[in-house]
Amino acid sequence: MKDIFSGLDDLGFENVDGLNLYGEKDKKENEPENDFNENSLKDLSHLYDKKLTCPVCGASFTVKAIKTSSYRMKGKDSDFFIRYELVNPYFYDVWLCNSCGYAAMKADFEKIKSFQKDLVKQNITSRWRGRTYTEPYDLAISIERYKLSLLNYVYMDAPASKKAMNCLKLAWMNRLEGDSKMELEYLNQSLKGFNDAYFNEDFPIYGMDRFTTMYLIGELNRRIGNGEEAMLWFSKVITTPSVNKRLKELARDQKDLIKCVKSDENKDSSESYTTSSKKKGFLSSLFTK
Numbered sequence: 471m472k473d474i475f476s477g478l479d480d481l482g483f484e485n486v487d488g489l490n491l492y493g494e495k496d497k498k499e500n501e502p503e504n505d506f507n508e509n510s511l512k513d514l515s516h517l518y519d520k521k522l523t524c525p526v527c528g529a530s531f532t533v534k535a536i537k538t539s540s541y542r543m544k545g546k547d548s549d550f551f552i553r554y555e556l557v558n559p560y561f562y563d564v565w566l567c568n569s570c571g572y573a574a575m576k577a578d579f580e581k582i583k584s585f586q587k588d589l590v591k592q593n594i595t596s597r598w599r600g601r602t603y604t605e606p607y608d609l610a611i612s613i614e615r616y617k618l619s620l621l622n623y624v625y626m627d628a629p630a631s632k633k634a635m636n637c638l639k640l641a642w643m644n645r646l647e648g649d650s651k652m653e654l655e656y657l658n659q660s661l662k663g664f665n666d667a668y669f670n671e672d673f674p675i676y677g678m679d680r681f682t683t684m685y686l687i688g689e690l691n692r693r694i695g696n697g698e699e700a701m702l703w704f705s706k707v708i709t710t711p712s713v714n715k716r717l718k719e720l721a722r723d724q725k726d727l728i729k730c731v732k733s734d735e736n737k738d739s740s741e742s743y744t745t746s747s748k749k750k751g752f753l754s755s756l757f758t759k
């Protein structure tokens with residue numbers, strides 16, 4: 471029964487392999503798939519279709535968006551990663567036009583300049599073969615879509631801040647996945663981009679003012695094991711009079727964390743938390759000019 475509908479994927483009939491032709495009940499009890507389907511339905515109930523027009527090729531398409539009532543915050547990591555209950559909005563953050571392959575994070579999708587449209591057509595559309603995704607989206611899908619948007623940013627010569635934010639979100643998704651090696655790689659790339667953006671771009675950057683960005687650069691340094699560099703950025707945040715109290719507190723907390731790690735390292739140098747990745751991956755050239 472498995473392959474009976476294979477090959478229809480490109481026609482829009484993805485995920486039909488499991489369809490039961492004559493409605494027989496041949497499923498065993500306790501099959502975990504039932505849970506998955508229930509969860510899928512639950513996830514889908516938090517989403518609605520949003521109509522878009524692609525700014526690159528003009529095609530009309532829909533993306534999944536989250537209902538306002540379905541945003542339920544659970545917590546926030548020290549690098550601003552927000553953890554949600556119910557449904558994960560990061561899964562639906564990248565909008566992708568399946569006609570031309572243009573993809574970007576939703577905050578940027580409409581803001582594409584005409585020279586960038588040409589770059590997307592030349593570098594992405596010419597190679598784009600189309601891609602359909604099963605809904606609701608999951609971690610693996612969201613990681614692939616964030617990679618696609620990152621590829622677009624690279625080809626369209628986007629400012630460093632956009633690649634940096636995209637890499638940060640890829641780091642977060644890998645954190646959820648439990649892949650600390652890839653998380654570190656993306657944090658490294660994100661830091662490179664934010665360092666560049668800090669000195670060369672205007673604020674706010676994705677809603678972050680200069681001081682919030684300073685804090686984030688400090689925190690990214692801390693997370694990849696550059697304790698000394700992190701201390702410098704946190705100190706700048708703490709000693710600048712106009713910075714708000716909450717951000718100063720955050721910077722103080724993270725600074726204390728470095729001090730703790732340092733004193734632990736002195737006690738037992740065999741247990742080092744620094745695993746800064748020196749590996750040259752496919753992303754290593756993203757921010758070099």
Ligand SMILES: [Zn+2]
Binds near residue numbers: 525527528568570572
């Ligand atoms: Zn398009």
